[in-house]
Amino acid sequence: xxxxxxxxxxxxxxxxxxxxxxxxxxxxxxxxxxxxxxxxxxxxxxxxxxxxxxxxxxxxxxxxxxxxxxxxxxxxxxxxxxxxxxxxxxxxxxxxxxxxxxxxxxxxxxxxxxxxxxxxxxxxxxxxxxxxxxxxxx
Amino acid sequence: xxxxxxxxxxxxxxxxxxxxxxxxxxxxxxxxxxxxxxxxxxxxxxxxxxxxxxxxxxxxxxxxxxxxxxxxxxxxxxxxxxxxxxxxxxxxxxxxxxxxxxxxxxxxxxxxxxxxxxxxxxxxxxxxxxxxxxxxxxxxxxxxxxxxxxxxxxxxxxxxxxxxxxxxxxxxxxxxxxxxxxxxxxxxxxxxxxxxxxxxxxxxxxxxxxxxxxxxxxxxxxxxxxxxxxxxxxxxxxxxxxxxxxxxxxxxxxxxxxxxxxxxxxxxxxxxxxxxxxxxxxxxxxxxxxxxxxxxxxxxx
Numbered sequence: 001x002x003x004x005x006x007x008x009x010x011x012x013x014x015x016x017x018x019x020x021x022x023x024x025x026x027x028x029x030x031x032x033x034x035x036x037x038x039x040x041x042x043x044x045x046x047x048x049x050x051x052x053x054x055x056x057x058x059x060x061x062x063x064x065x066x067x068x069x070x071x072x073x074x075x076x077x078x079x080x081x082x083x084x085x086x087x088x089x090x091x092x093x094x095x096x097x098x099x100x101x102x103x104x105x106x107x108x109x110x111x112x113x114x115x116x117x118x119x120x121x122x123x124x125x126x127x128x129x130x131x132x133x134x135x136x137x138x
Numbered sequence: 139x140x141x142x143x144x145x146x147x148x149x150x151x152x153x154x155x156x157x158x159x160x161x162x163x164x165x166x167x168x169x170x171x172x173x174x175x176x177x178x179x180x181x182x183x184x185x186x187x188x189x190x191x192x193x194x195x196x197x198x199x200x201x202x203x204x205x206x207x208x209x210x211x212x213x214x215x216x217x218x219x220x221x222x223x224x225x226x227x228x229x230x231x232x233x234x235x236x237x238x239x240x241x242x243x244x245x246x247x248x249x250x251x252x253x254x255x256x257x258x259x260x261x262x263x264x265x266x267x268x269x270x271x272x273x274x275x276x277x278x279x280x281x282x283x284x285x286x287x288x289x290x291x292x293x294x295x296x297x298x299x300x301x302x303x304x305x306x307x308x309x310x311x312x313x314x315x316x317x318x319x320x321x322x323x324x325x326x327x328x329x330x331x332x333x334x335x336x337x338x339x340x341x342x343x344x345x346x347x348x349x350x351x352x353x354x355x356x357x358x359x360x361x362x363x364x365x366x367x368x369x370x371x372x373x374x375x376x377x378x379x380x381x382x383x384x385x386x387x388x389x390x391x392x393x394x395x396x397x398x399x400x401x402x403x404x405x406x407x408x409x410x411x412x413x414x415x416x417x418x419x420x421x422x423x424x425x426x427x428x429x430x431x432x433x434x435x436x437x438x439x
């Protein structure tokens with residue numbers, strides 16, 4: 001631990017990063033880069049975004065398949081007559097119960113999220129109708 | 139109004155943990171990442187001004203959670219909705235006045251905040267200083283190898299890419315986080331040159347992790363806060379902070395997701411890696427840049 005400060009001119013320490021300016025989401029200063037470097041940077045960003053999209057899609061597909069997964073997983077709890085098998089191991093039943101509880105929590109969170117979005121849309125709809133009601137042409 | 143404390147450090151420098159610890163002091167209030175000084179007026183936090191990197195909604199989560207907690211005493215979807223209205227009503231207010239309003243609301247508790255994005259630009263830190271001329275600034279450092287490895291392990295180095303920490307090789311560009319480590323620490327040093335010495339302190343994060351109670355005591359004395367055993371004990375429990383968990387669905391984040399998943403602190407000795415060996419995130423066997431090594435040595439590594 002130490003106090004900061006030295007003999008150099010205040011606030012003048014040089015930076016070393018090849019790109020100046022604000023972060024990419026605002027205004028990076030790319031003037032000092034050659035057109036080749038700009039191209040390489042663009043390619044890096046594109047590759048990154050492609051990876052991000054790929055991961056997002058993989059995740060969504062997993063959620064979409066959740067219904068089928070649930071059906072597959074609870075199959076072991078029932079025999080062909082819809083009755084629990086006589087010799088189902090206790091561990092399997094507990095594991096299934098845990099898995100189902102987890103999935104129910106996930107669905108509840110999804111429902112909550114959708115309800116919130118619905119509320120927002122209703123608010124906007126009500127506001128828009130209100131504006132229409134009070135407009136001179138109404 | 140109690141002068142706030144700002145932790146200045148690039149991301150992944152123990153800031154989440156330190157912020158929550160200091161915030162657990164009985165005379166302090168640890169805020170999530172407000173990111174308010176990233177913008178000039180509040181409404182700008184809701185404006186996206188480039189499509190280069192994608193969504194930025196997470197930058198608002200900390201503010202929404204803070205407003206919900208401070209004004210409603212809880213963080214629920216309803217109170218976050220209230221916080222959104224609170225922000226909408228103030229969308230044209232300056233970021234500084236919004237911050238001052240929050241600090242006044244929690245007074246006499248001392249506001250403690252860290253938003254690593256402040257260190258991106260000296261202008262952001264100067265805006266803090268203009269808004270709070272008596273603010274205290276804690277410069278938290280981390281060894282460049284540890285910090286860079288940590289940055290690269292989070293969402294494949296998104297943050298380093300976000301701040302253009304890029305190296306150009308002959309045939310391709312790669313993410314090289316050590317530029318960001320160097321330049322953001324330089325930003326902090328350049329900014330602190332304009333701040334009186336009694337309003338600033340530098341601490342190595344690794345020292346904090348291994349000798350936590352001793353350093354917490356020193357920081358308390360510097361901040362003129364109680365440093366008795368009870369205060370220190372409370373600070374050893376960052377997990378008790380209302381922001382040390384994921385928020386409601388409308389505002390899940392406001393902090394590093396790794397910290398939100400496991401905020402409990404366990405003192406430990408951090409192994410300090412050498413400065414002159416190849417670094418693990420490079421495939422070409424390159425090591426740290428000479429400027430990075432020099433700055434790390436200046437920080438005592």
